Amino acid sequence: MRVLVDTHFLVWWAAGRRIPKRAASLIQDPANELYASAASVWEIAIKVGLGRLDVDPVELVRALDDGGFTALPVTTQHAIAVAALPEIHRDPFDRLLVAQSRVENLCLLTQDQVLDGYGAMVIRSD
Numbered sequence: 001m002r003v004l005v006d007t008h009f010l011v012w013w014a015a016g017r018r019i020p021k022r023a024a025s026l027i028q029d030p031a032n033e034l035y036a037s038a039a040s041v042w043e044i045a046i047k048v049g050l051g052r053l054d055v056d057p058v059e060l061v062r063a064l065d066d067g068g069f070t071a072l073p074v075t076t077q078h079a080i081a082v083a084a085l086p087e088i089h090r091d092p093f094d095r096l097l098v099a100q101s102r103v104e105n106l107c108l109l110t111q112d113q114v115l116d117g118y119g120a121m122v123i124r125s126d
Contacts, residue, residue: 001026002033003123004072004101006110007040007093011055014063023125026109036069037100043093077103088117098122 003026005013012019013027026032041061047053064071074096081099082092089095089112098118101108108115111126 001029001031002035002104002106003027004035004037004097004104004106004108005040005069006097006108006112007043008111009109009125010036010040010064010069011044011053011060013067014060015055020111020125022123023109023111026123026125034067034069035072035104035106036064037072037097038074039093039096039100072100072104074100075103085118089114 005027009019009023009027019027027034041057044053044055044060045057048055048057078096078100081103082095085095085098089098094112094115097108098115100106101121107121107123109123109125111124113124113126115122116124
């Protein structure tokens with residue numbers, strides 16, 4: 001399975017925080033291809049700059065690389081795909097993750113219940 005891991009789980013995983021069993025099993029399964037979006041790193045960097053998150057973005061990216069995550073850049077096709085999404089969720093970062101998942105044919109691993117409205121490609125783990 002090809003899995004795009006949302007921002008919360010990326011931060012928690014890299015920090016060694018306990019994450020829900022389903023998310024942990026998907027992330028730890030060597031059969032799965034794991035992706036981390038540049039949009040998540042951007043969101044984290046913004047929150048660090050605002051003092052709302054205490055994470056070193058450089059260390060986070062290093063941990064993701066070491067953990068076998070593939071970096072997923074944001075492309076113009078991803079940005080365009082956001083326009084076609086229904087207004088289920090208002091957060092621009094989450095909407096971009098949904099668009100990336102659709103364009104790249106990835107499952108989106110999240111804990112955000114609102115994202116369930118985007119369909120079967122959303123895997124929720126809480």
